[in-house]
Amino acid sequence: MTEKQQEGTIFEGLNAPQAEAVKCLGGPMLIVAGAGSGKTRVITMRIANLIANGVSPYGILALTFTNKAAREMKTRIGSIVGSKVASHLWMGTFHSMFARLLRIEAENIGMPVTFTIYDTQDSQTLIKSIIKGLGLDDKIYKPKTVHGMISSAKNDLLFPADYARDPDIAKRDRDQMRPRMAEIYQMYVNECRKAGAMDFDDLLIHTYTLFRNNPECLERYQKRFAHILVDEYQDTNRVQYAIVNMLAKANRNICVVGDDSQSIYSFRGARIENILNFKKDYPDCQVFKLEQNYRSTQTIVSAANSLIAKNINRIPKNVFSEGEVGEKIKIRQTNSDIEEAKTVVGEISYRVRSGENPEDIAILYRANFQSRVLEEALRHEGIPYKVYGGVTFYQRKEIKDVLAYLRLTVNHSDNESFKRVINYPKRAIGETSVSKLEGYANAHGMTLWEAASNPLVLETAGLKGATAQRILDFTAMVTEFSMQAEKVDAATLLKGVLDRTKIIEDLKTDKDSAEGEDRIKNVEELRNAFVTFVDEKVEEGGETSLSAYLTDIALMTDADTGNDENCVRLMTVHASKGLEFSRVFIVGLEDGLFPGSMSILDPVSLEEERRLMYVALTRAKKSLTLTYAKERFRNGETTMSICSRFLKELPEEMCDRQGEGRTVSISSFGPTTRRVINTPKPRFVPVSSQKVAPSAGEGTASSTPDGEFSVGDVVAHERFGDGVIESIIVDTPQDVKLKINFNNFGVKLLLLRFARIRKK
């Protein structure tokens, strides 16, 4: 392709602000990209343009939100500049790009090149054993909570020493009855290092410390990455921010792209401030605003706009669509989650039968557990579907077991993998033996492997005779795997491991159950994946080492696996970020679910929920259907709920509301129609007066309408402990808030109908 032709391809069909952004070859840039504004196109074309202007692809670091997005963009860039050239780009998620970098620089951070990546489950098991080792109660030090706290500390660049030193944190931990958090954090970090392992957060933390402690190394990468692009900048956290800005410091060719209205990851440390303050960080930056939405109908865009307008903290922008007005947004009430599923699937079935592609349809929900009823309904109707998220393929027990062998093969220090497979399949090395081994190893600063592979150590640890021999046989076997790994490719090695360990045979013992059958199939599928991996890598000359593949696997999400098949897509709203579908169904729009009950209390997280809703709405190109159920089955019990406050924030004239509390058919599609019998009053008032002021009509009272609680009462809350009711605020009789001053948690505003409190 000649340069002229390239130019033509690159700028063809771009609107003015898009073209401006693509044309810009350097300096700090902020691209504020509204939903559906062709952001991906701008990024890909800008990179193509940089290359066309002589920038080496080696010198471009592009950080995206998913690996799949990166792969697609790379392909598109490749089609312009040539796939060989594009293959040299460093383009992928923060986690995978820095995992790659850390493998190269492993020596400089004192980690083995074959370091293991611990997933959430590995981290939590490790934390659990630390807690047990300290003799602490894991009901108070819940591994999940502790891990969450460590993770947020890391994302906030709080190292164990900082953590231990911080008086506010110490106070918080003491108040939460967890005074030894700092100690656990430190031990966890030590254990990971000893095991040659990194958790997800460490991939960022170690990159940060590498650059901070090693100016020579930082300088090398500053020189190398002449251009840095960060997509979804609104969802970067402190470490990511720090790394990007360190790298960009020398050249200042930093281009960040994002939309503050779509910041939805604060629970994992994302700071919307990063994008809001970019102009302060780089006062000379150029700002590009992409405001024309090419994805959705005018109705969808304006409905989403009026929803997000309820948020206060925003970069002002005017997203608009010049597409057709389109159909109204359908809002449907159903009696139960099952009926909701039938309604949605009924319409999908109708659409598919009239020739629409299942893959153009998505069902979005707030939480993964909601997929079950939908799956059942879809299966019942015989509609092909694919669920994204939840337990992914690589998290399945049987897969993790097999992978643990491989992880241990490349990294003998990986204690979590060691414990996972030392007695799997059963080889008569029981719990007592393992804890003897572990006790000895911990006391002497050894890894489990070091202890297990040395006959003398086994003897001193009190492991003798047949048991000791079985342990030695195990380490000898894995050592053989390691030697094989030097000679053969990953797929062949895997086959050897499966044969030798007899894992498949073991799985066959409970083949009778459908589940057992699935497990065997999954392992077979894993083998296929390895074969494909080897073929692909050999073809494109990529990194074929087993540890590189294990890294890929560890950082793989569901979105990255199989984009194939013509299926209806089911996923959480979080997982839908960056995607688009002709028809979108959003289910479970109930207060307490979406927005979630955790967020209702607090205005800041409520704004994030609203952004999440905004993301959900703006996934749709042509049609949107929003549903809620009056009762829902959850954790073995049925709960009643009212419709989401977000539904009230959508402009009346853009909505088609049927069956909301009236005696009409709920669904206009298919045979699933049922009747609402005698529903008492609409819980939800579909009038335009709803548009504003959620707090209209607010008043205080001395006691709750039902008379159960009064101001001054001492109450006990499940989570917050004891407190005193300071005031009672009555919006409507269904909407009563209690202002409670808790002894240990301060003043909280709780909704009466959700608050789990009792009088003392």
Next chain:
DNA sequence: ACGTGGAAGGTTTTT
């Protein structure tokens, strides 16, 4: 050492 059954406990969102 290991399988079993019953009880208890847990629920957002993800790299």
Next chain:
DNA sequence: CCTTCCACGT
């Protein structure tokens, strides 16, 4: 509802 934990029997 589903997973995990513990006590008990073999």
